[in-house]
Amino acid sequence: MERNQKEAFDIPVFNRINKKFTLLFWITLIAVAIVAAIMQSDKKNLVSKASPKGIISFEMAGNDSVAKNIVDTWKNDSFYITRLDYTCDCDSDVYRYRESRHLKTLGYKISLAKKDITVDFLFIIFYVLLTIVIIIKISSLHKSQKSKLIIFFIALAIFAGVCDVIENIGMLGYLSSNSPVISAEIYSAFAQIKFGILLFFVLLYLPVMLYKCGILRNISDYIKNKTQQLWRYRVILLTIIIFSFPIWLMDQGQDLMVNINASDRGVITFMTLITITAFLNWYLSKLFFSTQFEKPLMPYDIPPLTDRQLELRERKVARFFGVITFLIPAFAILHALDTFKIDYLLNTIPPVVWLITSILFFGFVLKKDFISDWYQNWQYKYKTIVLLIILILLIIILPIIFRIGPAHSGENPASLIYVTLDLLLFTIAFLIFISVRRIEPFFQKRSWLGNKIGLPVYISSCLFGLIFLLVNLFPFVLSYKAAFNFMTLPVIICGIILYTLLFTILMRLSKSTKVNFTSFLFGIAILVPAFSNNEYHSVRTLNISSSDSTISRMNLDIYFLQWIEHRKNEIDSFNKTTNKPYPIFLISAYGGGIRAAAFTSMSLAYLDSSIQSLNSLNAQLNYHPFEHYVFSYSGSSGGTIGASVMCAYRYTYPDTFPQTTQTLFMNFYKNDFLTPVLSTMLGRDVWTSISSFRPWNDRAAVQEELWEKHAESYLHVNYKNSFFSYWDTGNINTHYEVPLLFANTSNVDTGLKGIMCPVQLRREEFPATIFINQIIPQHRTIALSTGAFLSARFPYISPSAKFGDGYHFIDAGLKDNSGAETSEQIYEAVHKLYTDSTLPDTIKTLLSKTNIFFLSISNSSKSKTGIDKQAKNVFELTAPIVALYNNWESNSVRADSTALFKYSNSGQYFRVWPDVDCIGNENGCYSPVLPLGWQISEGALQRLKNSITKKYQTQMQHPEFDKIIDSCFRR
Numbered sequence: 004m005e006r007n008q009k010e011a012f013d014i015p016v017f018n019r020i021n022k023k024f025t026l027l028f029w030i031t032l033i034a035v036a037i038v039a040a041i042m043q044s045d046k047k048n049l050v051s052k053a054s055p056k057g058i059i060s061f062e063m064a065g066n067d068s069v070a071k072n073i074v075d076t077w078k079n080d081s082f083y084i085t086r087l088d089y090t091c092d093c094d095s096d097v098y099r100y101r102e103s104r105h106l107k108t109l110g111y112k113i114s115l116a117k118k119d120i121t122v123d124f125l126f127i128i129f130y131v132l133l134t135i136v137i138i139i140k141i142s143s144l145h146k147s148q149k150s151k152l153i154i155f156f157i158a159l160a161i162f163a164g165v166c167d168v169i170e171n172i173g174m175l176g177y178l179s180s181n182s183p184v185i186s187a188e189i190y191s192a193f194a195q196i197k198f199g200i201l202l203f204f205v206l207l208y209l210p211v212m213l214y215k216c217g218i219l220r221n222i223s224d225y226i227k228n229k230t231q232q233l234w235r236y237r238v239i240l241l242t243i244i245i246f247s248f249p250i251w252l253m254d255q256g257q258d259l260m261v262n263i264n265a266s267d268r269g270v271i272t273f274m275t276l277i278t279i280t281a282f283l284n285w286y287l288s289k290l291f292f293s294t295q296f297e298k299p300l301m302p303y304d305i306p307p308l309t310d311r312q313l314e315l316r317e318r319k320v321a322r323f324f325g326v327i328t329f330l331i332p333a334f335a336i337l338h339a340l341d342t343f344k345i346d347y348l349l350n351t352i353p354p355v356v357w358l359i360t361s362i363l364f365f366g367f368v369l370k371k372d373f374i375s376d377w378y379q380n381w382q383y384k385y386k387t388i389v390l391l392i393i394l395i396l397l398i399i400i401l402p403i404i405f406r407i408g409p410a411h412s413g414e415n416p417a418s419l420i421y422v423t424l425d426l427l428l429f430t431i432a433f434l435i436f437i438s439v440r441r442i443e444p445f446f447q448k449r450s451w452l453g454n455k456i457g458l459p460v461y462i463s464s465c466l467f468g469l470i471f472l473l474v475n476l477f478p479f480v481l482s483y484k485a486a487f488n489f490m491t492l493p494v495i496i497c498g499i500i501l502y503t504l505l506f507t508i509l510m511r512l513s514k515s516t517k518v519n520f521t522s523f524l525f526g527i528a529i530l531v532p533a534f535s536n537n538e539y540h541s542v543r544t545l546n547i548s549s550s551d552s553t554i555s556r557m558n559l560d561i562y563f564l565q566w567i568e569h570r571k572n573e574i575d576s577f578n579k580t581t582n583k584p585y586p587i588f589l590i591s592a593y594g595g596g597i598r599a600a601a602f603t604s605m606s607l608a609y610l611d612s613s614i615q616s617l618n619s620l621n622a623q624l625n626y627h628p629f630e631h632y633v634f635s636y637s638g639s640s641g642g643t644i645g646a647s648v649m650c651a652y653r654y655t656y657p658d659t660f661p662q663t664t665q666t667l668f669m670n671f672y673k674n675d676f677l678t679p680v681l682s683t684m685l686g687r688d689v690w691t692s693i694s695s696f697r698p699w700n701d702r703a704a705v706q707e708e709l710w711e712k713h714a715e716s717y718l719h720v721n722y723k724n725s726f727f728s729y730w731d732t733g734n735i736n737t738h739y740e741v742p743l744l745f746a747n748t749s750n751v752d753t754g755l756k757g758i759m760c761p762v763q764l765r766r767e768e769f770p771a772t773i774f775i776n777q778i779i780p781q782h783r784t785i786a787l788s789t790g791a792f793l794s795a796r797f798p799y800i801s802p803s804a805k806f807g808d809g810y811h812f813i814d815a816g817l818k819d820n821s822g823a824e825t826s827e828q829i830y831e832a833v834h835k836l837y838t839d840s841t842l843p844d845t846i847k848t849l850l851s852k853t854n855i856f857f858l859s860i861s862n863s864s865k866s867k868t869g870i871d872k873q874a875k876n877v878f879e880l881t882a883p884i885v886a887l888y889n890n891w892e893s894n895s896v897r898a899d900s901t902a903l904f905k906y907s908n909s910g911q912y913f914r915v916w917p918d919v920d921c922i923g924n925e926n927g928c929y930s931p932v933l934p935l936g937w938q939i940s941e942g943a944l945q946r947l948k949n950s951i952t953k954k955y956q957t958q959m960q961h962p963e964f965d966k967i968i969d970s971c972f973r974r
Contacts, residue, residue: 014150017139024140029367031133033360038126040356045115051076058119061174062194070177070187077112117178120171127171131164134204141209144216156208159200166197232320235291238510239284239324242503243331246280246496250335255596255677255936257339261416262488262940267406269489274402274425276496277332279463281433283500285325286460287507292317296514301507303457319369322437326365326430333426334358336419344921344930345417361427365434374438387445390435397432401425415927416942461504468501470494475686478679478705479712485673488938494678498685528693539688539697540802542793543704544783545725557732559762562743563833564842565732566634567849569739574852576625584854586971588633589829590742591822591859591899594640594815596797598917598933599862601672602947603638603645606860606915608664609951610964614972615658626972627658633742634855635829637822639815639895640795642860643746647791648714648722650741654729655720657740665952669944671717677938680706680800688802703801706937707788726790727776730761744787745825746794748775749818751803751811756818758825759790768832769825778806800936820895823859823902830855854911856971857902861916862933862947910970915963917950 020027046057053069053076054060064070135157142153173190176183213219233240249256263269289305292314297306308314337354340347368374383389405421440446440453447453473480474494481490506521513520531537567574574585592603610629617626630653636646648671683702691698700708707723714722732738746759750773757773758764764774775793779785793804794815803811815822836842837850899914906912921928922945931942951964 017142017153020136020139021143024136025367027136028133028140029363031129031136033363034129035126035133037352037356037360038122038129040353041351042119042122042126044351044353045119048115049077049112049119051112058116061116061177062170063191064187065191067187070174074113074177077116113178117175120174120178123171124168127164127167131160134160134163137209141212141216141218144218145212160204163197163200166193166200170194170197235294236288236320236324238503238506239288239291242280242284242499243324243328246328246499247331247335249495250332250492251338253934253936254342254932255934255938256335256492257342257932258934258936258940258943259489259492259938260336260339260419260422261931261942262938263492264416264419264422265941266486266489270406270422270425272489272493273422274429276467276493276500277329277426278429278433279460279467280496280500281325281328281429282460283464283503284328285321285433285437286457287503288321288324289318290507290511292321296511300511300515301457301461303455303461305457319372322369322434323366325433325437326369327362329426329430329433330358330361330365333423333430334361336423336426339932340416340419342930342932343416345419345927347417347420365430368434372438374435375442378439379442387443390439390443391445394432394436397428397435401428416929416931417927464500464504467497468504471497471501471682471686474679474682478683479709481678483675483678483709483713485670485675485941488673488675488678491675491678491681491938494682495685498682502685528689531693536808537692537694538805539691540701540703541697541805542785543700543707543789544780544785547782547784548725548728557762559764559768559829559832560836562762563634564836564846566739567853568846571845571849573625574849578852581972581974583971583974585852586632587853587855588629588858589826589855590633590636590646591826591857591902592636592638592642592646593822593859593861593863593895594638594642594795594820595862595933596641596795596935597672597676597937597939598935598943598947599641600645600648601668601939601944602862602917602950603642603860604648604668604672605665605947606951606964607646607649608668610967612664613964613968617968617972628653630742631658631740632971634833635743635745635826637745637747637825637829638791638794639747639820639822640797642822642862643744643791643794643815644710646742647744647746647787648710648718648720650729650744651714651720651722651787652718654737654741655718657737665948667718669948671713672939672944673941674713674717675938676706676709676713677936679709680937684800701802703792703796703804706801707786707792710792711786711788722788723786725784726759726787727761727784729787744791745822745829746791747815747819747822747825748793748796748804748812749815751813752809754818756815756824757793757810757812759785759793765832769828773810775806775812778810780807816895818894819898820892821859821861821899823857823895823898826857827898827902827905830857857906857912858967859899859902859912859914861914863916913963913967913970915951917947919946919949922946922949 049057049061051073053073061070061073064073138153138156138160142156169185170190170193173183173185173187173193176185177187210219213222250260263273290301292305292308308317334354334357337347337350337357341350341354378386378390402421402425405424408421436446440456451459471494474497481487481494483490509520509524512518570585577583577585590607593599595602607630612628614626614629614632630649636643636650638644638646648668680702683705687699688702691701711723714720729737729741730743743761744759748757748759749755750757753773755771755773757775758769759775761776763776764772766772775790792801793812795801796804796812797814797816801814803813805811819825834855836846842850903912903914917933921930922942923929929942931940931946933939933943933946
């Protein structure tokens with residue numbers, strides 16, 4: 004009995020392990036997780052018909068013939084791999100028909116299997132050690148267990164590891180030679196024994212012992228207490244989640260990090276705001292230590308709790324929130340580097356494993372309070388000076404060295420790794436500061452760093468919160484030019500800071516008055532918009548002009564005939580000179596935010612200048628820019644925006660498309676089209692949605708105005724005229740020169756497709772469609788920007804567009820993201836004229852000399868189907884939601900594929916897409932993401948441009964562009 008009070012075991016080494024359990028447990032657990040993650044990365048690449056479960060099938064082969072069959076399959080199996088390929092080759096970076104795949108040669112699977120088995124030896128060591136540590140700890144809690152029984156369980160764990168070693172040796176023998184030392188029957192038997200032992204521990208030993216020792220009850224109580232604790236800190240927790248979402252999960256957020264890294268002021272601004280947010284999360288967490296309210300409302304320092312131990316634990320939680328505010332963006336950057344296919348040290352370990360490991364490490368340091376204990380016990384006369392030098396080194400000197408060092412280049416996102424290092428250095432500095440500030444006289448003498456540190460935290464947070472307010476009240480107070488496109492994330496963080504402060508104050512007031520103001524606020528925010536007729540998101544309209552009335556009442560077929568007749572002499576000349584039918588193009592432009600808009604404009608600009616340059620080959624042809632031969636654009640979302648910009652440009656410069664036009668559009672799309680949209684979405688639109696007033700324009704109108712400003716500044720075109728004015732047949736310079744724009748959208752109320760276009764349509768030709776030009780209020784019209792953005796109302800980023808009380812329109816991508824369905828309906832409507840016997844002979848003759856072609860402009864080089872793709876496991880409860888989410892893509896594929904299969908055999912169908920994966924310069928290669936948002940980096944634009952203009956060994960340019968020019972224009 005006396006032994007039990009002093010030591011748990013007779014064996015000294017067991018006692019030492021038991022005393023160091025926490026440290027040993029976390030070290031071995033993290034090691035197991037890291038090694039398992041490395042092995043998991045190659046799991047799916049070893050799957051084949053012979054080995055349906057990958058390496059496990061090989062382990063459980065059971066006999067010689069099965070094992071050799073698996074090995075032979077791996078030897079002879081060349082396969083496509085979709086995991087990261089860090090050997091990005093910018094000279095051969097063209098996808099095979101939109102498949103993001105890299106061909107691995109014969110025998111590659113053998114090398115993968117050998118690598119996994121070799122790593123498994125390390126895995127064996129760690130999981131055996133982890134099992135032993137757990138056995139010893141559980142045995143110490145269950146005092147009745149005998150030492151012999153404990154030794155037996157430990158020996159059983161070691162034996163499982165020995166079986167695993169024998170199994171690995173046997174498998175390596177089959178992979179290395181045809182005459183293995185250990186047969187498949189033997190090593191598979193050892194594998195079965197190993198799995199049996201491990202299943203015994205997991206399914207029987209652990210549950211029974213955890214229950215007997217009361218650990219399950221303790222775990223249950225721990226989860227309950229932590230859940231209650233997290234609920235107290237819910238404002239801070241939501242802040243961290245919202246803050247993390249864009250930079251970890253969204254391609255737009257990853258592209259924003261590229262823009263931030265491109266300039267020194269971008270990095271400085273980002274690091275400053277991350278630091279302010281971390282201090283805010285740390286300090287405000289202290290206000291939720293107690294469930295009772297303590298005056299004042301927002302104290303400069305937190306009054307101590309009566310329970311000293313509870314206070315110490317809560318302080319560590321507050322520090323933890325501050326630490327993870329640095330860590331999450333740090334490892335989100337590694338995730339972005341993986342996406343960019345950029346190599347970095349230890350990239351075989353997934354960023355999420357690094358994040359969890361670092362959180363566990365810093366959490367352990369905080370729990371044990373190593374830094375403050377060490378600093379208090381450090382007896383050194385000049386330790387204050389050393390402390391300040393370390394802090395300055397961490398937050399100033401080293402980041403500057405990283406930034407100005409020869410390895411850094413803002414032009415290549417590979418240098419984002421230094422931002423990760425900066426964030427880790429700031430994490431360490433933050434942890435040191437908050438750990439020693441109460442015991443270091445230097446900080447205590449300066450109360451704003453010691454007892455009244457809340458004051459600078461409040462002041463700095465309020466200042467940045469005011470910036471967010473200013474951007475909302477005056478959306479164009481900032482310059483949204485390319486040089487300042489690093490501002491998006493900082494502005495969002497300013498908004499997060501503001502809301503964190505406001506909701507903290509609100510919750511403190513609720514505690515003080517015992518009135519739940521937060522619930523009341525959310526109730527009002529939900530009920531008022533739901534039951535009031537709010538006109539805030541009504542579509543912006545303009546006064547109608549006399550020139551609008553003519554074109555807006557013309558039918559599609561009449562317009563088409565006049566379009567043909569306007570080209571009468573040209574059609575005859577083209578037919579005689581080239582011996583080809585005069586080409587008429589119907590263009591479908593896929594949705595996809597800014598990447599779709601940019602690729603649509605750049606593709607059309609390239610074709611414009613390419614066709615016009617053919618005049619140098621034969622002056623008799625008198626070629627016009629490509630858009631002269633385009634009858635219509637049918638777009639969805641960003642594709643509509645890109646097409647509408649081209650309409651505005653062609654209206655202003657009908658026959659001027661120099662070779663530099665593509666660069667002109669690149670410079671246009673470099674600008675920031677995102678920041679005012681997101682800031683007003685999180686700000687003024689939230690505030691106004693809970694009222695029936697309209698004190699200012701909503702974010703949709705702000706977005707339209709932003710595009711109008713940039714179009715005027717960079718393209719020198721008017722994007723804000725009446726929608727119908729661009730197709731004014733009374734304008735002798737531009738009539739029948741601007742392709743018709745069909746802006747597709749989706750009606751929220753009925754699910755029907757809506758079309759905004761400058762001509763009248765017939766319901767029998769466009770069934771189940773809402774014609775928006777017929778529901779615009781009388782004596783009113785809409786701007787070109789407004790009409791185009793009816794198609795680009797991406798859920799939540801843009802509000803649904805309200806027309807009166809009967810219509811609400813949302814992004815066209817939810818209905819058909821390709822625009823192809825409308826293009827085919829246009830084709831069917833005008834192609835009837837080719838067989839109309841009532842037409843004059845002159846028109847019939849002209850029509851016989853023409854041919855209609857389809858051009859589909861996609862903006863994605865990734866495919867979700869293919870031989871190397873596997874369907875993910877679908878949870879039954881979420882299956883309907885997943886199906887509904889994927890429905891829009893299936894509609895797009897169906898619509899575009901219908902045109903493909905109907906018209907490709909006759910040579911009437913063309914499709915272009917970004918087929919370049921990597922771009923490169925003297926600083927190396929990488930694969931920029933193509934963001935689904937309203938801001939795009941220069942690297943992503945260069946990737947789009949390279950997809951269009953890149954030279955190949957066998958073609959002068961992109962094969963599809965070359966096909967269009969050869970098939971339709973060259974003699």
